[in-house]
Amino acid sequence: MMYLDKSFDERKENFHALFSVVDDALEKNNMQQLAMSLESIIKLAEASPFKDLETIEATAAALTDPDHKWDF
Template sequence: MDYLDRGFDERRENFRQLFERLDGAIASDNVRMAAVVLDSVVKLAEASPFKALRDVAATRAVLGKPGTEWKF
């Protein structure tokens, strides 16, 4: 659970900083900066902190299969 707590704390801080920058862009009437920041907000919102857990679970499942051949 500590992993999830840290992951969500990081996301919260990232969102806070992005919206702080968005407020600055709006206050200075900087449309281009606002668009860039909003794009970053959308990308962060689309990213899931659970994706890393899924990747770890998939790797663990493959490691548990005897005779798995790794190709690099």
């Protein structure tokens, strides 16, 4: 759960920073800055901290499985 807590805290901070950039771009009427910051917000929203959870669970299961074969 600590992983998810930290992931969501980081996302919150990133969203806050990006929306500050959006506010600044709107105040300055800077459409390029606005477009770039909105694109970053969309990318961040599309990325889910849950996508890595499956990998973590699979790795943890493999570590506890004495018959697991590791390929390097």
